[in-house]
Amino acid sequence: MNFSLFDGRGSTVAADAGHFAFSGPSGHIRATGAPVAIARGSIDSLETRLEGAFADCGPEAIIGGAMPFHRQDHDYLWLSPRCTGVFQTVERSPAEAVADHARADPPVEIYTNAVITALRQMERERDLPEGLKKIVLARSLKVRTQDPISLDGLMARLADDPTTTAFRVALPDPGNRPRALIGASPELLLEKRGNHICSYPLAGSARRLPDTVEDADACARLASSEKDRREHAIVVEYILDTLAPFCDQLACPDGTRLTCTRSMWHLGTRITGQVKDRDMPAALLAAHLHPTPAVCGSPRDRADELIRHLEPVPRGFYAGAVGWSAKNGDGAWHVAIRCADICGCDARLFAGAGIIPGSDPMAEAVETGSKFAALLRALGMPASAALAGLE
Numbered sequence: 001m002n003f004s005l006f007d008g009r010g011s012t013v014a015a016d017a018g019h020f021a022f023s024g025p026s027g028h029i030r031a032t033g034a035p036v037a038i039a040r041g042s043i044d045s046l047e048t049r050l051e052g053a054f055a056d057c058g059p060e061a062i063i064g065g066a067m068p069f070h071r072q073d074h075d076y077l078w079l080s081p082r083c084t085g086v087f088q089t090v091e092r093s094p095a096e097a098v099a100d101h102a103r104a105d106p107p108v109e110i111y112t113n114a115v116i117t118a119l120r121q122m123e124r125e126r127d128l129p130e131g132l133k134k135i136v137l138a139r140s141l142k143v144r145t146q147d148p149i150s151l152d153g154l155m156a157r158l159a160d161d162p163t164t165t166a167f168r169v170a171l172p173d174p175g176n177r178p179r180a181l182i183g184a185s186p187e188l189l190l191e192k193r194g195n196h197i198c199s200y201p202l203a204g205s206a207r208r209l210p211d212t213v214e215d216a217d218a219c220a221r222l223a224s225s226e227k228d229r230r231e232h233a234i235v236v237e238y239i240l241d242t243l244a245p246f247c248d249q250l251a252c253p254d255g256t257r258l259t260c261t262r263s264m265w266h267l268g269t270r271i272t273g274q275v276k277d278r279d280m281p282a283a284l285l286a287a288h289l290h291p292t293p294a295v296c297g298s299p300r301d302r303a304d305e306l307i308r309h310l311e312p313v314p315r316g317f318y319a320g321a322v323g324w325s326a327k328n329g330d331g332a333w334h335v336a337i338r339c340a341d342i343c344g345c346d347a348r349l350f351a352g353a354g355i356i357p358g359s360d361p362m363a364e365a366v367e368t369g370s371k372f373a374a375l376l377r378a379l380g381m382p383a384s385a386a387l388a389g390l391e
């Protein structure tokens with residue numbers, strides 16, 4: 001390869017922009033040209049399918065796309081055999097008022113009731129060694145626009161927040177309509193360059209406020225919140241435990257810190273390490289981690305089962321992983337949050353929040369409401385549109 005996929009100033013990957021595109025701090029990957037679909041399957045067959053896909057390709061081959069939330073469901077990935085090395089910036093464009101209403105679907109009470117049920121379950125299992133300790137419950141908003149949503153315009157507006165990675169990946173659609181998952185993820189599941197890896201989990205959140213003094217207060221409250229620290233520690237411990245067998249070195253050099261996007265404060269911990277096998281594809285390491293307790297819970301399988309039971313809208317690719325992986329093993333995978341499933345004039349937005357003993361159902365509904373802000377703004381709606389009636 002005659003350029004670095006990571007330098008952010010010199011990387012473009014061949015395939016069609018409609019199939020995958022990423023724009024963020026670790027680079028801009030924008031597909032151009034004709035992609036090849038990789039046979040769909042679950043995480044269990046990912047290694048075999050990647051080997052098969054890369055087998056007849058040159059060193060510049062790259063795959064990109066989306067892994068779903070549930071490990072048993074099928075991913076949607078594309079192979080591009082070549083990179084052109086021509087960088088394409090994402091055009092910035094002003095927000096246009098494309099949507100005029102957003103509706104919680106199902107209503108918020110369904111969400112707060114699910115939180116209450118989960119809290120009761122945790123209380124019942126409090127003393128069991130494998131008892132439920134954390135679950136992330138999500139809710140959904142439906143937005144309908146008069147004209148079909150411009151995927152390019154939406155992607156460009158999302159890419160305007162440099163603290164996040166804007167992404168756009170094609171989604172399977174039974175009616176063969178153009179459908180995509182588009183979002184701006186603040187959370188790095190796993191990035192790999194050579195034998196260096198990095199993961200940047202987030203858990204523990206507060207809404208950013210327009211008034212600078214109030215915003216600083218919200219940040220300080222989050223920094224000192226014992227409940228949010230507990231919620232965060234579960235994620236960091238899981239990631240360290242899961243990556244340790246693959247690594248010679250693994251550390252959290254900066255400890256847990258406050259980090260922010262334009263709309264949210266989060267607790268975040270940068271985890272860095274060196275893998276034993278530098279050829280291991282980033283996609284496989286990401287698949288080992290996914291889904292972390294930042295989007296699922298602990299223990300993972302118990303939380304996953306309860307999510308299926310308590311959330312009326314299936315997550316699909318929301319809270320899955322989106323990213324790319326090159327033939328040499330380098331790659332970057334992001335947690336698919338702050339996103340929407342878009343098809344024509346319809347957008348379904350998702351947002352979740354971590355529930356642990358001590359969580360307040362109404363506060364969690366407000367937190368999820370705040371997490372819709374980036375998408376709502378990019379759709380030309382007020383950031384607070386999902387908070388009406390909650391505060």
Ligand SMILES: C=C(O[C@@H]1C=C(C(=O)O)C=C[C@H]1O)C(=O)O
Nearest residue numbers: 203204205294337351352353354
């Ligand atoms: C699940 C989401 O966000 C996750 C949950 C967080 C929390 O519970 O505090 C914070 C960041 C994300 O890891 C989402 O945005 O939909």
